[in-house]
Every structure is written in structure tokens, then in C-alpha cells.
Amino acid sequence: MIRAEQLTLSYRDGQRRLPVLKGISIHINRGEWVALTGANGCGKSSLIRTFNGLKIPTGGSLSAAGLDLRSPGNRTAVKQHIQLVFQNPEAQTIGSTPFEDIAFGLENRGLSREAMLAQIEKVLHQVGLTHKAEADVATLSGGERQRLAVACCLALETEMIIFDEVTSMLDPAGRRDILELARKLWEQGTTVLWVTQRMEELAESPRVAVMSQGKILYDGDTRTLFYSSGLPDALGWPSAPAVRIGQLLQAKGWPLHSLPLTEKDLEAVL
Structure with missing residues (x-):
């Protein structure tokens, strides 16, 4: 779905170019769930915006949904395959009601009114907003606004959704x-x-990629990240309660595959 090789991105600041992404290589297969993390300013937002054509890489290669994003025409086409849900739920609604907001994205696709109505009804049901179809978006909660943004993605039959700290x-x-x-x-x-x-x-998350200062420091399974990589301590991350208990079990010789990551894992261990 995503294939980036030695991806770079820089911005011009007067006479200087400031590097933001520094040789990023990452592959995301269709149907995967990948978590991306890192401190503010590490380059996460810049990276994900290259994936759906909002930013143009300075160097390296990048394909998304089988499209080479070095081609300007493909940067528009890829948006149907890869959609982005933003952090601020109030910054991504256009229509005055959920119905109008979803319809806006469908109007340029040439659907008949009957097909458009059916699609809107379908995605509102998927995200649990059928009862809010004609509500003023200003009355929706933050969570409902985020679900509406997801509905707009689903209406376009997207193959991949990027959730940016939603x-x-x-x-x-x-x-x-x-x-x-x-x-x-x-x-x-x-x-x-x-x-x-x-x-x-x-x-x-089954797989986590960790960014710092424009680079990927780790890309792999979650248990190895928390129990063997040393990165959480090096980056000053707070440990989740289940992981803190897991570290005690690890010191007692428990194998990696059985160490808890979530409260549900911990319940199973206990």
C-alpha cells in the first residue's frame, strides 16, 4: 500500500534548506495496522502528508496504492485510495450537517442521486451517526465529529485511512x-x-514505527519495542501499568511472547 525508499523532505528558510525527513524507508502492506509515534516535531505529520500527496518529497522514491507519487497527476488520484483524518475534529467539516458533509465529497464522482443517498446512508450507519444525519454539525461532540470525518473517507471507498492523533x-x-x-x-x-x-x-498495535528527528529509529513488533529495544527508556516514555508489571515478570525469566502489553493481556496472565 505504501512503499517509501530513502524518502527525504526539506523546507526552504531563506537561503537555507531545513531537512524534515532524512532517508525514511518504510513499507506498509494492504490490510496492515501500523502505529506511528514520536515526539512533537519529529516529522510524523510531514511523513503522512507525503503518503496521500499533500506534500511533495525532496528525494527518494514513494509509491502509494501502486501509484508513483513523483508524478503530479498521481498525487490527485491517490487521494481516493488514501484518506487522512486530522487531529482537530472541528477543522475537517465543510457541510452544515453530516448528510451535507458526506455528500460534498460524493458530488464530483458523477453518482446518481439514488446511489449517493444509498452511500450516505450506508456510511452513516457504519460510524453510528444515522440518527444525526440532519443535525447541525456544531452540536456534535468531538468524537462524533471524528466519526463523521471517517464516514467521509468511507464514502469515497478508500482503501487506507491515516488517523493523525485523532x-x-x-x-x-x-x-x-x-x-x-x-x-x-x-x-x-x-x-x-x-x-x-x-x-x-x-x-x-501489532506493529509500531518510532520516529525521532526525521528518521525512523524502530519499526517492528510491539513487545520487542517495549521489552527489548531500550527505546522507551532512552526516549523517556512513561510505561503503561501492564508493561511495568511485565518488566517485573521479565526479570523473573518470563518469555517475551507471554509478557503483557494491555490490561486485557495482564488479566490473562493473572
Whole structure:
């Protein structure tokens, strides 16, 4: 789905060029769930915006959904295959109601009114907003706004959704709802790139890529990251309670594959 090789990106600041991405190589297969993490300013947002053509790499190679993003025409075409849900839920609605917001993205596809209505009804049901179809978007909660943004992606029959720290502005219930929705879509075949700085969300991901200063420091399975890589301590990450207990078990000789990452894992161990 995504194939980046030695990807670079820099911005011009007067006479200087400031490097943002420094030789990024990452492959994401169709149907994968990958979490991307790193401190603010590490290059996460710049990287994901190259994946759907919002930013143009300075060097290296990048293909997305089989399209070479060095071609200007492909940067527009790739947006149907790869959609981005932004951090701020208030910054991504255009219509005055959920119905209008979803319809906006469908109007340029040449669908008949009957097909468009059916698609809107389908995606509203998928994200649990059928009862809010004609509500003023200003009355929606932050979590409902994020689900509406997901519905707009689904309406375009996207193959991959990039969630850019979408839970950072939500309360615990809203965070859990959007994470469960993303997981359900993943189980149905959607490729998911989940960008987060929350340790509990990383712990639930089968694969994690860690960025720092424009480079990828780690890309692999989650247990190895938390228990063997040394990166969480080196980067000053707080340990989740389940991982702290797992570290005690690791010191007692427990094998890596049985160490807990989540509260559910910990319940099974206990």
C-alpha cells in the first residue's frame, strides 16, 4: 500500500534548506495496522502528508496504492485510495450537517442521486451517526465529529485511512469509540496507519514505527519495542501499568511472547 525508499523532505528558510525527513524507508502492506509515534516535531505529520500527496518529497522514491507519487497527476488520484483524518475534529467539516458533509465529497464522482443517498446512508450507519444525519454539525461532540470525518473517507471507498492523533482532543469515552471504530474497519480489510503518542494505543498495535528527528529509529513488533529495544527508556516514555508489571515478570525469566502489553493481556496472565 505504501512503499517509501530513502524518502527525504526539506523546507526552504531563506537561503537555507531545513531537512524534515532524512532517508525514511518504510513499507506498509494492504490490510496492515501500523502505529506511528514520536515526539512533537519529529516529522510524523510531514511523513503522512507525503503518503496521500499533500506534500511533495525532496528525494527518494514513494509509491502509494501502486501509484508513483513523483508524478503530479498521481498525487490527485491517490487521494481516493488514501484518506487522512486530522487531529482537530472541528477543522475537517465543510457541510452544515453530516448528510451535507458526506455528500460534498460524493458530488464530483458523477453518482446518481439514488446511489449517493444509498452511500450516505450506508456510511452513516457504519460510524453510528444515522440518527444525526440532519443535525447541525456544531452540536456534535468531538468524537462524533471524528466519526463523521471517517464516514467521509468511507464514502469515497478508500482503501487506507491515516488517523493523525485523532484521539488527542477527545475524552476517554470518545477515544475508545474512535479506536474501536478504526479497529473494526481494519478487521474488515481497511489499511490503517494510526499516529499517536499514547502508550496504551501503541500497546494495542501489532506493529509500531518510532520516529525521532526525521528518521525512523524502530519499526517492528510491539513487545520487542517495549521489552527489548531500550527505546522507551532512552526516549523517556512513561510505561503503561501492564508493561511495568511485565518488566517485573521479565526479570523473573518470563518469555517475551507471554509478557503483557494491555490490561486485557495482564488479566490473562493473572
